Amino acid sequence: MTTPGPTTQDMLDERYGRGRSPGRRWAIIVGASIAIVAVGLFGWMTFVDAASAVDADTTGFEVIDQHSVALSFQISAPLGRSVACAIEAQDEEHGVVGWRIVEYAGSDLHSRAFREVIPTTAEATTGLVNSCWVT
CATH class of the missing domain: 2.60.40 (Immunoglobulin-like)
Incomplete structure (x- = not known):
């Protein structure tokens, strides 16, 4: 008995990155979290600098x-x-x-x-x- 090969849809999903990879989802979550922390840190530093300005x-x-x-x-x-x-x-x-x-x-x-x-x-x-x- 032969094992069935990947379907055309599976090959297209793999080629264009439409697969459901949990690693990709975590990368997006981590990237978004880093961006949020960076924006918050920049905002805080701007506020502290302005609050102590003369x-x-x-x-x-x-x-x-x-x-x-x-x-x-x-x-x-x-x-x-x-x-x-x-x-x-x-x-x-x-x-x-x-x-x-x-x-x-x-x-x-x-x-x-x-x-x-x-x-x-x-x-x-x-x-x-x-x-x-x-x-």
């Missing part, structure tokens, strides 16, 4: 004399977190002629305004906030 805007400056500049600026920071800012004074060629690191305690206000005096080594023509960060 935004600083220079609102004005005043050249007091050739040895100091008063800088006015506003920061927006996470509630209750202390913040440090690097502020600087520049001359007309954009060379740094003075700088300071200033630190502020945490607050229950999201946005706060400050005025700081920067000592300079030469006459400045501008003052600005270089950067701010959560400490």
